[in-house]
Amino acid sequence: MLSFDNRLLNELPGDPIQGAQLRQVHGALWSRLDATPVSAPRMLAWSPEMATTLGLTAADMQSDAMLQALSGNGLLPGMQHYATCYGGHQFGNWAGQLGDGRAIFLGETVNAAGERWELQLKGAGPTPYSRRADGRAVLRSSLREFLCSEAMFHLGIPTTRALSLVATGDSVIRDMFYDGHPEREPGAIVCRVAPSFIRFGHFELPASRGDIDLLSRLTEFTMQRDFADMAFPADMPLHERVPIWFGEICRRTALLMAEWMRVGFVHGVMNTDNMSILGLTIDYGPYGWIDNFDPGWTPNTTDASGRRYCFGRQPDIARWNLERLAEALALLLPDPAPLVESLGMFDSTYGQAWSQGLAAKFGLRDWQDDDAALMSEIFELMTRAEVDMTMFFRLLGDMDMQAPKAEALRPAFYREELWQDFHPPLYSWLQRYGERLKRDNLSQEARQTAMHKVNPRFVLRNYLAQQAIDQTTEGDTTMLQQLFSAMRQPYDDLPQHTALYALRPDWARHKAGCSMLSCSS
Numbered sequence: 001m002l003s004f005d006n007r008l009l010n011e012l013p014g015d016p017i018q019g020a021q022l023r024q025v026h027g028a029l030w031s032r033l034d035a036t037p038v039s040a041p042r043m044l045a046w047s048p049e050m051a052t053t054l055g056l057t058a059a060d061m062q063s064d065a066m067l068q069a070l071s072g073n074g075l076l077p078g079m080q081h082y083a084t085c086y087g088g089h090q091f092g093n094w095a096g097q098l099g100d101g102r103a104i105f106l107g108e109t110v111n112a113a114g115e116r117w118e119l120q121l122k123g124a125g126p127t128p129y130s131r132r133a134d135g136r137a138v139l140r141s142s143l144r145e146f147l148c149s150e151a152m153f154h155l156g157i158p159t160t161r162a163l164s165l166v167a168t169g170d171s172v173i174r175d176m177f178y179d180g181h182p183e184r185e186p187g188a189i190v191c192r193v194a195p196s197f198i199r200f201g202h203f204e205l206p207a208s209r210g211d212i213d214l215l216s217r218l219t220e221f222t223m224q225r226d227f228a229d230m231a232f233p234a235d236m237p238l239h240e241r242v243p244i245w246f247g248e249i250c251r252r253t254a255l256l257m258a259e260w261m262r263v264g265f266v267h268g269v270m271n272t273d274n275m276s277i278l279g280l281t282i283d284y285g286p287y288g289w290i291d292n293f294d295p296g297w298t299p300n301t302t303d304a305s306g307r308r309y310c311f312g313r314q315p316d317i318a319r320w321n322l323e324r325l326a327e328a329l330a331l332l333l334p335d336p337a338p339l340v341e342s343l344g345m346f347d348s349t350y351g352q353a354w355s356q357g358l359a360a361k362f363g364l365r366d367w368q369d370d371d372a373a374l375m376s377e378i379f380e381l382m383t384r385a386e387v388d389m390t391m392f393f394r395l396l397g398d399m400d401m402q403a404p405k406a407e408a409l410r411p412a413f414y415r416e417e418l419w420q421d422f423h424p425p426l427y428s429w430l431q432r433y434g435e436r437l438k439r440d441n442l443s444q445e446a447r448q449t450a451m452h453k454v455n456p457r458f459v460l461r462n463y464l465a466q467q468a469i470d471q472t473t474e475g476d477t478t479m480l481q482q483l484f485s486a487m488r489q490p491y492d493d494l495p496q497h498t499a500l501y502a503l504r505p506d507w508a509r510h511k512a513g514c515s516m517l518s519c520s521s
């Protein structure tokens with residue numbers, strides 16, 4: 001069914017102690033343990049695209065052996081359960097050892113095309129890194145991770161993937177609002193998949209402990225396994241390769257940030273342990289999608305006062321995180337200057353990707369210097385007038401620019417009084433935008449088609465995910481399946497899913513899970 005080649009276990013040092021008892025793990029990158037069985041696993045959803053990529057058939061996915069493996073109750077031949085050790089900066093502060101507290105690896109599978117994919121179960125029980133928590137995940141957070149990973153993939157944005165969503169049949173106790181009222185909630189497990197789950201924090205932890213040997217072994221391993229297409233001369237020493245490789249990490253991270261900003265995705269917890277070395281979106285927790293445009297919005301209640309991880313700050317935070325990674329890698333170099341130079345790759349890549357991305361969003365052939373003013377003007381208007389980001393760009397794409405009408409954008413307004421106040425400046429902006437479009441001399445159809453390819457119609461708004469969670473909790477997966485189907489074609493019109501292309505309703509503005517989310521998951 002799947003063939004495994006667990007290079008990380010074979011090539012990097014492991015913890016001599018096995019099992020899930022809590023401990024500080026030094027000099028090793030991984031620990032062996034067993035997932036904790038669950039009482040009544042049931043497959044709620046699985047991704048046909050991910051299954052196909054791994055070489056799995058529908059029959060494989062529906063088999064009992066697969067269900068047992070995807071719930072942590074059994075192993076397929078070649079699978080091994082292990083968790084890895086990493087640290088991280090959380091909300092700006094060094095947090096020491098963290099590690100896979102509730103992610104348990106199944107191994108590295110290699111498909112027919114020779115692609116390597118790591119598989120892990122999120123919520124399959126405690127590990128040495130579970131600290132004070134239980135190693136489990138609740139249905140609401142697992143469903144959100146399952147849907148959003150696949151939605152992100154179909155949007156064309158680098159991300160870890162999800163193969164399956166399995167209900168465990170066991171309940172998990174969570175204090176959702178951190179207000180002293182813990183409750184029982186249904187548990188679930190996502191099998192997530194990525195070419196590599198290595199994070200910035202994997203490098204930071206050995207660096208913080210002065211463990212240069214582990215740090216350099218991990219660096220060599222990651223370059224060889226996960227960046228195999230970066231060709232270095234055979235005799236090039238590690239300290240010369242590291243800054244070049246770090247420049248590539250900066251480049252990928254910058255591209256990812258430009259993509260998040262393009263679609264209005266807010267990660268919510270951009271700690272360095274949640275930053276993928278491959279520049280993938282990783283660790284879907286209290287994330288959100290921009291409804292009314294607001295650079296200051298954060299979906300994470302823990303972040304509400306500081307807004308460290310709000311929409312508009314994401315590129316700066318990514319750069320800050322890269323600086324922490326550079327500090328760790330600096331231990332491998334006689335002089336850190338080349339790493340600082342590589343950081344420039346972030347700035348140049350982001351600047352270029354962002355302006356190109358904006359040009360595409362607005363249907364321009366390419367970015368011209370005087371476009372910046374036109375765009376900042378509309379973003380400011382959208383913020384002040386509380387205009388829905390997704391709907392605005394979709395409607396703008398549909399607009400007949402021979403005779404632009406502000407009225408056509410009215411459905412993207414949340415508040416009638418703001419529409420009244422802002423439609424005159426919107427109209428005058430549309431006039432100038434129309435003039436700018438004329439310079440490009442693109443046909444109406446060409447512009448519309450191009451805009452619809454970069455401005456999604458369907459994004460996983462929190463209130464939609466919450467409706468699927470409520471229904472699934474009651475045993476009805478209809479909404480889950482509907483959302484999953486729309487999120488797999490986010491740029492298409494899909495008339496059968498018109499109901500999913502709508503402003504966040506008023507009732508959802510302040511309802512838990514529909515706007516803000518806590519980290520409790």
Ligand code: AMP
Pocket residue numbers: 098099100101102103129130131133134135136137269271273274283285521
């Ligand atoms: P996060 O910020 O959610 O990515 O998690 C930060 C750290 O807490 C990671 O080391 C996680 O593995 C760990 N963690 C979060 N939730 C749990 C849980 N329910 N059980 C064990 N560890 C957890």
Ligand code: MG
Pocket residue numbers: 273274283
């Ligand atoms: Mg995490």
